[in-house]
Amino acid sequence: xxxxxxxxxxxxxxxxxxxxxxxxxxxxxxxxxxxxxxxxxxxxxxxxxxxxxxxxxxxxxxxxxxxxxxxxxxxxxxxxxxxxxxxxxxxxxxxxxxxxxxxxxxxxxxxxxxxxxxxxxxxxxxxxxxxxxxxxxxxxxxxxxxxxxxxxxxxxxxxxxxxxxxxxxxxxxxxxxxxxxxxxxxxxxxxxxxxxxxxxxxxxxxxxxxxxxxxxxxxxxxxxxxxxxxxxxxxxxxxxxxxxxxxxxxxxxxxxxxxxxxxxxxxxxxxxxxxxxxxxxxxxxxxxxxxxxxxxxxxxxxxxxxxxxxxxxxxxxxxxxxxxxxxxxxxxxxxxxxxxxxxxxxxxxxxxxxxxxxxxxxxxxxxxxxxxxxxxxxxxxxxxxxxxxxxxxxxxxxxxxxxxxxxxxxxxxxxxxxxxxxxxxxxxxxxxxxxxxxxxxxxxxxxxxxxxxxxxxxxxxxxxxxxxxxxxxxxxxxxxxxxxxxxxxxxxxxxxxxxxxxxxxxxxxxxxxxxxxxxxxxxxxxxxxxxxxxxxxxxxxxxxxxxxxxxxxxxxxxxxxxxxxxxxxxxxxxxxxxxxxxxxxxxxxxxxxxxxxxxxxxxxxxxxxxxxxxxxxxxxxxxxxxxxxxxxxxxxxxxxxxxxxxxxxxxxxxxxxxxxxxxxxxxxxxxxxxxxx
Numbered sequence: 245x246x247x248x249x250x251x252x253x254x255x256x257x258x259x260x261x262x263x264x265x266x267x268x269x270x271x272x273x274x275x276x277x278x279x280x281x282x283x284x285x286x287x288x289x290x291x292x293x294x295x296x297x298x299x300x301x302x303x304x305x306x307x308x309x310x311x312x313x314x315x316x317x318x319x320x321x322x323x324x325x326x327x328x329x330x331x332x333x334x335x336x337x338x339x340x341x342x343x344x345x346x347x348x349x350x351x352x353x354x355x356x357x358x359x360x361x362x363x364x365x366x367x368x369x370x371x372x373x374x375x376x377x378x379x380x381x382x383x384x385x386x387x388x389x390x391x392x393x394x395x396x397x398x399x400x401x402x403x404x405x406x407x408x409x410x411x412x413x414x415x416x417x418x419x420x421x422x423x424x425x426x427x428x429x430x431x432x433x434x435x436x437x438x439x440x441x442x443x444x445x446x447x448x449x450x451x452x453x454x455x456x457x458x459x460x461x462x463x464x465x466x467x468x469x470x471x472x473x474x475x476x477x478x479x480x481x482x483x484x485x486x487x488x489x490x491x492x493x494x495x496x497x498x499x500x501x502x503x504x505x506x507x508x509x510x511x512x513x514x515x516x517x518x519x520x521x522x523x524x525x526x527x528x529x530x531x532x533x534x535x536x537x538x539x540x541x542x543x544x545x546x547x548x549x550x551x552x553x554x555x556x557x558x559x560x561x562x563x564x565x566x567x568x569x570x571x572x573x574x575x576x577x578x579x580x581x582x583x584x585x586x587x588x589x590x591x592x593x594x595x596x597x598x599x600x601x602x603x604x605x606x607x608x609x610x611x612x613x614x615x616x617x618x619x620x621x622x623x624x625x626x627x628x629x630x631x632x633x634x635x636x637x638x639x640x641x642x643x644x645x646x647x648x649x650x651x652x653x654x655x656x657x658x659x660x661x662x663x664x665x666x667x668x669x670x671x672x673x674x675x676x677x678x679x680x681x682x683x684x685x686x687x688x689x690x691x692x693x694x695x696x697x698x699x700x701x702x703x704x705x706x707x708x709x710x711x712x713x714x715x716x717x718x719x720x721x722x723x724x725x726x727x728x729x730x731x732x733x734x735x736x737x738x739x740x741x742x743x744x745x746x747x748x749x750x751x752x753x754x755x756x757x758x759x760x761x762x763x764x765x766x767x768x769x770x771x772x773x774x775x776x777x778x779x780x781x782x783x784x785x786x787x788x789x790x791x792x793x794x795x796x797x798x799x800x801x802x803x804x805x806x807x808x809x810x811x812x813x814x815x816x817x818x819x820x821x822x823x824x825x826x827x828x829x830x831x832x833x834x835x836x837x838x839x840x841x842x843x844x845x846x847x848x849x850x851x852x853x854x855x856x857x858x859x860x861x862x863x864x865x866x867x868x869x870x871x872x873x874x875x876x877x878x879x880x881x882x883x884x885x886x887x888x889x890x891x892x893x894x895x896x897x898x899x900x901x902x903x904x905x906x907x908x909x910x911x912x913x914x915x916x917x918x919x920x921x
Contacts, residue, residue, distance in 0.1 A: 249410050250277040251912050267393035279406050280435050283871050284386035295332050300365035307358040308332035314351045341372040384441050415905045422887045429453040455872040459884035467892050468910045477518025477645035478621040482541035490540050502534050505671040509538045519647030525673030526842035527807025531651050535624045536569050543575045543602045547621035551605045556581045556753045563605045580606035583753030625650045654800050682840045683810040685818045687833045708787040712772045715796045726792035732772040742769040749776045784812035795824035799832045799849040
């Protein structure tokens, strides 16, 4: 393996002590390479502008002569204004700096100055941001995402130091032939032009190379990991007669889409190659029962299954639901989460090894080293985008290459899915179960609209239940949004004759489970919650969903929340309470009112926000491309996929010298558990 400082901690850099290491870590920067690849999200243009070409609120650099002495006014605390006039070309303008009193000594009557700021056309004002050094007026200034403990100037300085010290170790990760064929920049030039460009043409060229490379490395890593997966798996010789008898005991008939998905899954189970299938379907379309039938088929072959979900609330819901589904059969199932007691956990672990458990349902607890199976053959991963590549592989290697079924309620275009997730088969459920009444959605702009209370009162009078969702757990000094605690207090006061419950992610697992159980048993009639109920919660008697500050949620998240109601034959309603000023947020709410179709909403979500946001962010564990957007940059994505296919077709083990840097990158990062797909 090639030795390189690039993969070492940023602590090897001069002047980077413990505090800076922590500050950089907070930005996701741990290694020297992370620092090189921490890209700006925009640039300040420090090229001088013609004042007559500017539009109102443009940010620009204007150069002129100071025509009045600066006047400093203080307003208590650290608030101040610094004002003076400046002749720019043949126009006298007003310049004002807020809260930068130290600049007074840098402004001299008759002196030429270049100032970067915001132009206010109507008043001929330049609201200054900074005074520009004459040598800086021919360059662009990169702007990074920073924090209180890591300022812009400090980060820029550190990146410059990193180039000076370790820039010579930057290597080309894309093989030379691909780079030449696609006219891509060398790695060191690409990185330099992204961090220290002179023109926007340099930025464009560097970004084009960086976007392709990001997709190339991502898809290359998927292909590298897949090498270990491309082998014979367990052929599940299930009993078709037992499976058909079980299906006949279900209290409902499967939709045509469900039948087709079950057939596709069962075909894969009997195949000697390990299944890798994505089951996508709208909220409430019946994905769980499809997975349950795959699990039952595996059980008839005397083999084990595992169901992994992202949260303990969802795990408990699945356990209760599947326990009811399998009632009357001999299938043995257990629940394993971080909240499972030590004694119970040890009992479960022992039974998994001896084969006394046919199905284990759990969270990340399932991938702990001491969780072992006798004959794991089928793995179902719900809300699969919330798990990382290595997390899923860890569960897979606990069996003899078990079959994998991933499930998602966030539909994405087929071509995009195959490209992003690699060679994966896709089953789609588009029909809703019979008897479901479409949810009526209303957008209410005033949180005090009496319609809200009338709707709650009406549903309670008809012995139904209500969800109320808020974006925050408690009151925040920083954000003026509704919070669950205040809303809970209001509803308790307003509806004294019914029990109101409060649920949030900070509660202990046993508390959350008890509240959800009480809601399921109709002991709690109104449940006030954060988005912890977004997925998996299935209470058929709940018919009203109220979402406060609905403009703060994404379209797919709103649709998921709405999907908590309308799960039976009762008419159900969703009230979106918000008064957004943002055009995109308004469009989201309009789309929610217009349609209940998750596929239609997903397509529009892609158009509104781009694939990067739809697939997710680092915080929620989804795809998190730094610079590329799989939707906007599909051409680069497809070119990258073609290039990766070409590399691995010609050199499956990456032994060729031209692939050495690429192979080294994959080896260095293969154990880094990023949630990248």
